[in-house]
Amino acid sequence: MRLSAGLVIAGFGGLFLAAPWGLDHLLGWLLIALGCASAGIQGRCYLRERGNPYDLNRLWEEAPVREEPDDPGHPGTLTYCHRCGASMPDTYSICTECGNFLGT
Numbered sequence: 001m002r003l004s005a006g007l008v009i010a011g012f013g014g015l016f017l018a019a020p021w022g023l024d025h026l027l028g029w030l031l032i033a034l035g036c037a038s039a040g041i042q043g044r045c046y047l048r049e050r051g052n053p054y055d056l057n058r059l060w061e062e063a064p065v066r067e068e069p070d071d072p073g074h075p076g077t078l079t080y081c082h083r084c085g086a087s088m089p090d091t092y093s094i095c096t097e098c099g100n101f102l103g104t
Contacts, residue, residue: 002042010035 013031078087079102081095088095093102 003039003046006035006037006039006042008035009038 010032013028013033013035016028016031017025077090079090079092080087081098081100081102083100084095084098086095086097088102094100095102
């Protein structure tokens with residue numbers, strides 16, 4: 001989004017260059033330079049924020065803890081819905097949350 005804003009500013013500069021109403025071309029060139037510079041800076045910041053997906057240092061980062069579905073109030077076997085993550089007694093054949101067929 002930020003990258004496209006710089007390109008839009010550069011586009012307005014191009015409109016000022018082609019304007020027939022006598023504006024100075026300096027304003028158009030200034031907007032083009034400002035738009036291209038801001039797009040370049042934002043693109044570089046985006047690449048820095050994204051990071052390297054092949055960085056091996058990320059292997060030793062803490063993995064997020066996944067919570068398993070559980071229902072301690074029901075003393076029987078539970079069925080887990082793989083679509084929405086709800087758990088319910090195995091007497092149900094259709095999920096009460098999303099309507100997905102259970103066990104398929």
